[in-house]
Amino acid sequence: MRRLLCIVCSMAFLLTGCSHSRQIESAAIIENVTVDRQDGGLVYTFYRLTSGDDPWGIAVSAKNFEEACRLASEEYIPNLSLSKLELLLISEDAAETVMTTDLPYISTQPFFSPVAYLTLCDDRTVDAFRKTNRTQRLIEQQLILLKNHNPSVSIDYLSVFNHLAADRAEGFLVPFIYSDKELKIAEYRLHAKKMTENH
Amino acid sequence: MSAETPFSSKRFLLALMLAACSVILLQNHSLSENSSFLFELASMAAGLALCFLCFVPTLLLRKLRNADILQLSARSPAVVKLPVAVFYAGYFVYTALYFLIPYTDMFHAKYYPGVSPCLITVVLLGCCVYAAVKGVNVITRFGIFLFLFAMLTNILMFGGNLTALELTADSLSWQGSTDDFWQNTRYFLTPAFIAAVFACLNAETNNFRLRQPVCALLFTGLKYAAVLFFIRFAVGAYAGRQEYPTFVLSRTAHFDRFAGVESFYLALATMSVFMIVSLLLCCVTKAADREKNLKTVVLFTLILLAMYTVSAYVNSVKEILTNQNVFIIFTGIASLLPLAGLIGGRKSNAPTLVHSM
Numbered sequence: 026m027r028r029l030l031c032i033v034c035s036m037a038f039l040l041t042g043c044s045h046s047r048q049i050e051s052a053a054i055i056e057n058v059t060v061d062r063q064d065g066g067l068v069y070t071f072y073r074l075t076s077g078d079d080p081w082g083i084a085v086s087a088k089n090f091e092e093a094c095r096l097a098s099e100e101y102i103p104n105l106s107l108s109k110l111e112l113l114l115i116s117e118d119a120a121e122t123v124m125t126t127d128l129p130y131i132s133t134q135p136f137f138s139p140v141a142y143l144t145l146c147d148d149r150t151v152d153a154f155r156k157t158n159r160t161q162r163l164i165e166q167q168l169i170l171l172k173n174h175n176p177s178v179s180i181d182y183l184s185v186f187n188h189l190a191a192d193r194a195e196g197f198l199v200p201f202i203y204s205d206k207e208l209k210i211a212e213y214r215l216h217a218k219k220m221t222e223n224h
Numbered sequence: 225m226s227a228e229t230p231f232s233s234k235r236f237l238l239a240l241m242l243a244a245c246s247v248i249l250l251q252n253h254s255l256s257e258n259s260s261f262l263f264e265l266a267s268m269a270a271g272l273a274l275c276f277l278c279f280v281p282t283l284l285l286r287k288l289r290n291a292d293i294l295q296l297s298a299r300s301p302a303v304v305k306l307p308v309a310v311f312y313a314g315y316f317v318y319t320a321l322y323f324l325i326p327y328t329d330m331f332h333a334k335y336y337p338g339v340s341p342c343l344i345t346v347v348l349l350g351c352c353v354y355a356a357v358k359g360v361n362v363i364t365r366f367g368i369f370l371f372l373f374a375m376l377t378n379i380l381m382f383g384g385n386l387t388a389l390e391l392t393a394d395s396l397s398w399q400g401s402t403d404d405f406w407q408n409t410r411y412f413l414t415p416a417f418i419a420a421v422f423a424c425l426n427a428e429t430n431n432f433r434l435r436q437p438v439c440a441l442l443f444t445g446l447k448y449a450a451v452l453f454f455i456r457f458a459v460g461a462y463a464g465r466q467e468y469p470t471f472v473l474s475r476t477a478h479f480d481r482f483a484g485v486e487s488f489y490l491a492l493a494t495m496s497v498f499m500i501v502s503l504l505l506c507c508v509t510k511a512a513d514r515e516k517n518l519k520t521v522v523l524f525t526l527i528l529l530a531m532y533t534v535s536a537y538v539n540s541v542k543e544i545l546t547n548q549n550v551f552i553i554f555t556g557i558a559s560l561l562p563l564a565g566l567i568g569g570r571k572s573n574a575p576t577l578v579h580s581m
Contacts (some may be wrong), residue, residue: 190461
């Protein structure tokens with residue numbers, strides 16, 4: 026019994042996992058993703074989790090989110106992890122493609138968090154996001170305030186997906202962030218049917 | 225031998241039912257997508273009622289012969305004893321794999337894609353060997369803890385999703401076809417394996433009564449109904465897209481700023497698989513050989529591991545091992561076999577166990 030205990034204790038020390046540990050700065054945990062259109066094509070920017078104020082983003086041009094994840098993990102971030110994704114920020118002109126193609130893909134992946142925030146925005150907000158990490162905190166604060174003010178607005182991925190699937194004629198409300206010297210928030214009505222037809 | 229110590233069937237049944245729930249819910253949620261909530265409830269009631277019928281032969285055997293099927297077959301000639309032992313050993317090995325494979329697949333897909341599923345199985349089975357050698361009574365004691373932990377996890381899961389509930393005018397509609405009904409009923413028949421476990425172990429318990437499986441099945445039904453309700457009205461259409469919808473339920477649970485009880489649910493599912501596989505190893509040991517406990521457990525664990533490894537590389541083997549129809553047919557035979565024992569078996573001369581743990 027004593028020998029067994031000694032072996033177990035030694036194993037516990039040897040197999041702590043510290044030998045393969047990585048600092049948070051070098052880990053590939055993605056905290057936010059922005060999607061916008063540049064030169065007609067979609068650009069997905071993956072922002073890694075950092076403790077500083079400067080964002081650490083990697084932009085990937087791709088047809089859809091699935092391809093963007095694959096390219097990002099093959100070419101830039103080998104250990105890409107999306108399980109801690111907090112915010113998916115979609116530029117207004119990329120919304121249609123993301124809602125009709127990317128959301129159904131994300132819904133089948135077990136590692137995505139269904140409670141991650143999802144919001145539409147203008148191009149200036151995407152630019153502001155590239156400059157500082159404080160933008161994310163401001164957006165999240167605005168989203169919570171909007172939800173408290175109007176509970177019918179869908180601010181997370183789960184709620185947006187379910188409204189899209191329900192396909193109601195009157196549509197549903199999602200947040201829209203716009204930048205006019207400072208960040209502001211408004212409600213934006215989406216119609217699942219119209220988007221599917223246009224797409 | 226430790227397996228001879230009597231155990232409390234009351235706590236054992238409750239823990240097993242909750243454990244079975246977690247494991248079954250963890251598996252592919254194979255309910256029909258076209259059926260409504262009320263229709264699912266009706267098919268669940270039918271499934272659990274059939275589960276109860278599977279308990280009846282064991283209850284009769286206990287009442288009339290005061291023995292389990294393995295004891296009865298042991299007193300029979302070798303031509304009866306051997307096929308019964310082989311059948312039950314094979315059945316419990318199959319059932320252990322039936323629960324182990326989906327769990328390991330989930331663990332591998334969701335948490336450790338870089339680690340071989342066989343390695344995860346080795347670690348899990350290593351723990352199960354220890355518990356199986358200790359015997360059924362020790363596992364039932366673990367069941368007390370599991371029962372309370374399952375209650376806590378479920379309260380957190382349901383309580384955390386209360387604010388997300390969205391009920392509409394058509395929420396309580398009735399929709400579903402006969403095919404949907406059979407598909408759902410088959411799914412809810414899975415806990416019937418517990419009746420087969422009791423068919424082999426009921427001589428080791430001292431307080432197995434009719435009301436116990438009834439209460440345990442009612443409790444299971446209530447829990448299932450709550451899970452179905454929350455999956456349907458809190459997670460919604462998203463659940464249908466996910467392979468493990470109960471995990472989504474545990475992820476979306478939130479209390480103010482504290483969000484997600486996924487780790488609780490994962491721990492519950494792990495402990496449930498651990499408990500069920502250990503118990504099945506105990507049953508295999510009993511079916512195969514009552515004297516050489518450790519050696520038999522190790523031998524059958526190696527068989528489990530070998531079969532798991534084969535299933536990991538040969539897809540057709542995996543399909544057979546996780547086939548719901550095969551499992552239900554086997555379970556039906558295993559739980560109804562005590563009827564044959566009633567007709568042909570001789571009355572036990574063994575003293576009745578009187579002391580309770």
